[in-house]
Amino acid sequence: MSENRTEISSVGEFGLIEHLTANIELKNASSLVGVGDDAAVIDHFGRQTVVTTDLLIEDVHFDLMYTPLQHLGYKSVVVNLSDVYAMNATPTQITLSIGISNRFSVEALDEFYEGVYAACDAYGVDLIGGDTASSKKGFIISVTAIGEVAPDRFVKRSTAQKGDLLCCSGDLGAAYLGLIFLEREKKIFLENPQVKADLEGEKYVIGRLLKPEARKDIVEFFQQSGILPTSMMDISDGLSSEILHICRQSGLGVVLYEDKIPIAEETRNAAFKFEMDPTACALSGGEDYELLFTIAQQDYDKLVLNEQISVIGYMTEPEKGTKIITKGGNSFDITAQGWNAFASK
Amino acid sequence: MSENRTEISSVGEFGLIEHLTANIELKNASSLVGVGDDAAVIDHFGRQTVVTTDLLIEDVHFDLMYTPLQHLGYKSVVVNLSDVYAMNATPTQITLSIGISNRFSVEALDEFYEGVYAACDAYGVDLIGGDTASSKKGFIISVTAIGEVAPDRFVKRSTAQKGDLLCCSGDLGAAYLGLIFLEREKKIFLENPQVKADLEGEKYVIGRLLKPEARKDIVEFFQQSGILPTSMMDISDGLSSEILHICRQSGLGVVLYEDKIPIAEETRNAAFKFEMDPTACALSGGEDYELLFTIAQQDYDKLVLNEQISVIGYMTEPEKGTKIITKGGNSFDITAQGWNAFASK
Structure with missing residues (x-):
């Protein structure tokens, strides 16, 4: 100041x-x-x-x-x-x-x-x-x-269709690790104001928390590529909570692949430093402000080359439930606290 | 509850x-x-x-x-x-x-x-x-x-013209007296919780504070009567403060007549009970949510019969200043604290 x-x-x-x-x-x-x-x-x-x-x-x-x-x-x-x-x-x-x-x-x-x-x-x-x-x-x-x-180009949460591909932009979990890191530094500082925080190694995750960007580029890309997502929302409360919103409001189930969830190298390293599961951070962390959306399968070719977009699963009939397939090949229910889903099974 | x-x-x-x-x-x-x-x-x-x-x-x-x-x-x-x-x-x-x-x-x-x-x-x-x-x-x-x-029908504060009539809707000062009354009752209650407040006599002023209405009827009347005010704002901070906004933003002066300011009988009675000047309450009280507006002189005939509208003054060139003519015929500067204007001169 x-x-x-x-x-x-x-x-x-x-x-x-x-x-x-x-x-x-x-x-x-x-x-x-x-x-x-x-x-x-x-x-x-x-x-x-x-x-x-x-x-x-x-x-x-x-x-x-x-x-x-x-x-x-x-x-x-x-x-x-x-x-x-x-x-x-x-x-x-x-x-x-x-x-x-x-x-x-x-x-x-x-x-x-x-x-x-x-x-x-x-x-x-x-x-x-x-x-x-x-x-x-x-x-x-x-x-x-x-x-x-433009009239009738707006995209709601409730209009995903069975068989649609579930996609997200950017990478997830970083903002949450930025928060964990800053909270820890705050605690250390309050206990001992002489200690100077070393934030250098965590620049990426801290930046993702303190100065997030909105995905203007993705919406522009949709327009240029002639893609109209079938449903969309932003990821502010963690991936699993948002996926459940789309499923509930569209009346569908989902299959999510753990190994497809985009997580930055810096986020993985930060998670390991805190002995946390990077996937759990992405599922439950929040504040990433990436876009979560579904597209018709025939639109896949239009976005496959965009490195800022990951296909992470697909929509199913509601009876199939809301599932995550782990890297080990196991299937778990997605819960709003993805974190707990892993801890309790 | x-x-x-x-x-x-x-x-x-x-x-x-x-x-x-x-x-x-x-x-x-x-x-x-x-x-x-x-x-x-x-x-x-x-x-x-x-x-x-x-x-x-x-x-x-x-x-x-x-x-x-x-x-x-x-x-x-x-x-x-x-x-x-x-x-x-x-x-x-x-x-x-x-x-x-x-x-x-x-x-x-x-x-x-x-x-x-x-x-x-x-x-x-x-x-x-x-x-x-x-x-x-x-x-x-x-x-x-x-x-x-409708396009070009919106009315700003900055477009009043010299010679326009200054008008307001409803009556002023009541909400402020409602506040004074409730604050006094609160103080009495906190000092002696056994005393039961007698709010009956002050229903009008208390109602004006706690459940104000917006002047939908006046805007509808404008439309029906073919009136387009030359400037308008709502009275939330007290009449004098709002008049000064219109003068400053329109680059004009004003003459306001104290005896034209609409004040309800109940408001006058409440003011006298508290040994306050009803005019000062209207000028500085706030929270009345009436409309303050100016109209061209030729529109006067269109609103003269509406009992919910009072003509309270007229706009002048800026050199003439912003004046209130009191009931006694004296001229004072209007200040944002009309209250103080009376007290200090």
């Missing part, structure tokens, strides 16, 4: 909003009215609008002891955009409300908003409104993201 | 969401996808979309000691819809996120949502999404409202 400290009380609420929003440049022609009025106005031209919202609360969703405010601002936006992409839509606007105690300075909020604007730039979205409230204690963040999608 | 108590932990997050949203019936044909997916989808047909959001935090924006949860749910929606109407738009959808500690039971949340759904019904809007998070302490509410408006 900077040495200058301007008290929020010294600029007042409207002054603060003006200060924080002075540099907004609206990028979308559809953003007719942004910050500074009772509400924002968006223009549409026969397109469909997608809206999603998330509430993030200090010490529940994030720990400011090891989360730089700039990263927190970036992530607060990205996790919402991820939900828009998960509908096969393109995010266009966000609103952002924050609740802050007088523990925060204007400079601290500047850092937070720097991250917010960096995410808006990276994904081409406009911040078009919000609310700033005082909180008694703790930092509260509420983001609503709005997106567009 | 009901005698039954179901712990939130016993139903789980998804169970809770299903429980709370099981009875939603989508009313607008444009609500293609509601609760239960990553994001909601809204269809548009060449109309413009309005989005607004508010964050409400326990013990900052509301006190559960004297705010029934049902009223709180109703008000959380209404204050956002008020912002949509203030754009001359019609609200169509809301998203609602809440942060709750384990101090709340499912039954308590049911009461809150009862109020939310009552407001949705009363104003014809659909709840289409949201997020439920746990909070360490206190109740946190974030509502985003979305509305529609």
Whole structure:
């Protein structure tokens, strides 16, 4: 944090909003009215609008002891955009409300908003409104993201078909190991503030936790390749929980292959360091913000060459249940706590 | 609160969401996808979309000691819809996120949502999404409202013209006196829990605080009467603060007549009981959720017969300043704390 400290009380609420929003440049022609009025106005031209919202609360969703405010601002936006992409839509606007105690300075909020604007730039979205409230204690963040999608191109969770291939983007389990690592370092620091954390070796997993990206590229790839997934959602709560959502909402079963789950080398190494099972981290870890989706079998050729996409299983009739086939060839039920599934059998 | 108590932990997050949203019936044909997916989808047909959001935090924006949860749910929606109407738009959808500690039971949340759904019904809007998070302490509410408006019919704060008439709906100052009254009763109760509050005489002002309504009727009247206000906003922070917003954003001055400010008989009586100036309550009180707007002089005939609308002043060139003419004929500067303006001169 900077040495200058301007008290929020010294600029007042409207002054603060003006200060924080002075540099907004609206990028979308559809953003007719942004910050500074009772509400924002968006223009549409026969397109469909997608809206999603998330509430993030200090010490529940994030720990400011090891989360730089700039990263927190970036992530607060990205996790919402991820939900828009998960509908096969393109995010266009966000609103952002924050609740802050007088523990925060204007400079601290500047850092937070720097991250917010960096995410808006990276994904081409406009911040078009919000609310700033005082909180008694703790930092509260509420983001609503709005997106567009051509009529009937949006993709729900409930429309997977029997025989469809189950796929995911990127790699899984890293963010959870980043969290485990930072929590351990925090504990060590609290016990002995002289010890300096050595984060070098865990750069990848920590980066995946603190600065996740939404899979804009995957949704663009779908469009370029003429792929319309039959169902899709983002992976925020761990792979097994999300697979069960798609199965339940589509009324289907699934076969998932453990050896097909994409896990980065750095994630495997971090897991082994903590004596954890990398597969369990991917199944139950959460916060990866990759996309989980199903495609018709005949679309397989269209995505087989994309190294950012892995086919990890296929959808079955509901009677077959929701199964994971382990590397050893055993079949287990997938549970929302994939972790426990392994531990208890 | 009901005698039954179901712990939130016993139903789980998804169970809770299903429980709370099981009875939603989508009313607008444009609500293609509601609760239960990553994001909601809204269809548009060449109309413009309005989005607004508010964050409400326990013990900052509301006190559960004297705010029934049902009223709180109703008000959380209404204050956002008020912002949509203030754009001359019609609200169509809301998203609602809440942060709750384990101090709340499912039954308590049911009461809150009862109020939310009552407001949705009363104003014809659909709840289409949201997020439920746990909070360490206190109740946190974030509502985003979305509305529609025909192209180029939305009304900003910054477009008032010199000579326009300044108008407001309903009556002002009551909600603030309701707050003063409930805060006094709370203090008495905390000092002596045996004393039973006598709220009968203050029903009107308490009702205005706890269960405000948004001025749907006024926006409908504009449409029926062929009136397009030249600027508009809702009165949430007190009349003087809002007038100064319109003046500043439109680059104009104003003359406001104290004797034209609409104040209900019940509000006057409550003010005198507390030895307060009713005008000061209207100027600085806040939470009235009436509409403040300007119209061209030639539209005067169109609204003169509407008893829910008062003409309270007119817009001037900026050099004339922002003035209030008192009942005694004196002229004072309007300040954001109208209260202090009277006290200090």
